[in-house]
Amino acid sequence: MKKIISTLLATTLAATAAFAADIVAQKVDADLTKVSYTSPFWKSAKFSEVTMYPQTAIKMNDKTANKLNSDNGAKIANVAAVYNGKEVAFLVVWDDVTMNIQTGYKTDSYADGFALQFPSEVKDVNKLPYIGMGSDNRPVAVYLQKAVRGFYEPNGDGNVYYQLNRNQTEFFGPELKKFDKKVKGIGSNDYEKSFVSEGFRSMTEIKDASKYNSYSRLSYKDKKWMGTLARPISDSYATLNKSAFPVAIATWDGAKLGRDGIKYLTPWLSVELEGGQDASALIAATSAKVKGDVAKGKEAVSTNGCAGCHQIELSDPVNLMGPSLANIGGYATAGYLRESLLNPSAVIVPGYNRNAHSNYMWYTLDNGKRVSSMTDYTWLDAESLNDIIAYLQTLKAEVK
Ligand code: HEC
Known part of the structure; x- marks a missing residue:
């Protein structure tokens, strides 16, 4: 039996690069600055099915969350894109049986949501930014929309969790009532935020409301979320190539708790603008x-x-010394996997809080520069390296 399994595994992956883009953006003659899922052009747009994988690099210290996330499958999203020469717009549709809305009151409730991410610039298609958050010298522009109700954020820091302790009603009862009333009056149902990020803990919010840089909406119907985003094909945050560019899509399921709800993530996907140049x-x-x-x-x-x-x-057993690789084949490109082995410090996945978990530090600091605790594997011969990468590419959850 063991023999048969290994023979099956030995079947090498054919390098059949089907030269079709993951998403083809249709050219439309329409204003794309205010797009929603009801915009008429989606009717004739071409939808692509893409797979999103649970991002499971870090083990949570929360029993309920871990139970909810012990066996996460991959998820499908249907994506369409259109462009008009100036702007490009996306519609992302995904199933979610539970509608989770963040009210801004509860510290233990998480919102459903979605994000689209673009490299700020692609100089070399084989050196795309780190998929989650961008990386040093390879920034990304991230557009995030969450399902919120009565969102009120007086500090302007995006932190709605810790403003009030609702349990202390004996002290703050009247203030709470006043606060709730105020939130009802001025709270916004729109969370839309955009960021530029060059690696973990380097997210900088784009607060340039004076000019159009994006427009995003989120709607729930028939147990599906429909998220739209429109943005210029090029602006100072991301210069997208006029014929083809990468996008990564993330969705959050608030019902799964975890770190802000579980995040599902596609790998870098190729978007081809219909009628554009060679995207191969x-x-x-x-x-x-x-x-x-x-x-x-x-x-x-x-x-x-x-x-x-x-x-x-x-x-395999959980290991806190490094990120779990159980879904790495789902969201990493072959190029990223190769770089991880040859130059682990090129991108640092930061891991657990270093002060609280000093036994599980994923990197050390050398004159302020992060150095991975993973040794490099530059001494491996080319064949073994390819075998390892081919194996890592198979590590991904099945669609549930
Ligand atoms: C001494 C511990 C250690 C060993 C041994 C080790 N790694 Fe790592 N690895 C890490 C740490 C810590 C990170 C996260 C920090 C970073 O980004 O470099 C990491 C990151 C990675 C990543 C990127 C993961 C992500 O989520 O982006 C891959 C892929 C990887 N390792 C593969 C391997 C493979 C394959 C081997 C064996 C050939 C290996 N590692 C051996 C500690 C190790």
Whole structure:
């Protein structure tokens, strides 16, 4: 039996780069600055099915959350895009049986939501920014929309959780009533925020309301969320190539608790503007499957001690020394996996709070520069490297 399994695993992944973009944006003759899911052009737009994977790099310290997230499958979203020469707009549709809205009162409730992310600039399609948050010298523009009700944020810092302790009604009862009334009056139902980010903990909010930089809406109907975003094809936050550019889509399920609800994430996807120039370089970079022997790769992962720091497959024990790799094949490109092995410090996944968990530091600081605690694997021969990457590309949850 074991033999049969390894023979099956040994079937190498064919490098069949189907040269079709993940998403094809249709050209429309319409104003795209105020787009919603009811905009008429979506009727004739072409929808693509994309897969989003649970981002599970960090183990939560919350039993309820861990139980809810112990066996997360991947999720499907349907995406369409249109452009008019100046702006580009997206419609993202995904199933969610529970509608979770953040009221701004409760510290233990999380909102459903979605985000679209674009590299600020693509100089080299094989060096895209880190998928979650961008990375050093490779910034991304992130557009986030959450389901909120009566959102009120007097400090302007985006923190609605810790403004009031509602349990202390004996002290603050009358103030709370006054506050609630005020929120009802001026609270906004629109959370829309955009950021520029160059790696973890470097998110800078774009607060440039004087000029149009994006417009995003979120609606819930028939147990589906429909999120739209419109933005210029090019502005100072992201210069998208006129023929093809990458996008990554994230959705949050507030019902799953976790860190702000569980986040599902696509890999970098290629968007082709209909009628544009050749997009094959981008398509090849985002969809490349490394030719390698998956079974040998699995073995090499075992003999090279990766499990000493990583949970490899979901059935393997959790390891706090490094991020879980159980879904890495879902959202990482082949290029990113190769870079992770050859130059671990190129992108640092920061991990747990370093002061609270000093035994599980994922990086050390060298003159202020983050250095990964992972050793590099530059000494591996090219074949083993390809085998390992081919194996890592298979690590992803099934769609549920
Ligand atoms: C000494 C501990 C250690 C060993 C051994 C180790 N890693 Fe890592 N690895 C880490 C840490 C810590 C990080 C997160 C910090 C960073 O980004 O470099 C990481 C990051 C990664 C990432 C990026 C993950 C992400 O979520 O973006 C990949 C992929 C990876 N390692 C693969 C491997 C493979 C494959 C092996 C074995 C050939 C291996 N690692 C061996 C500690 C280790």
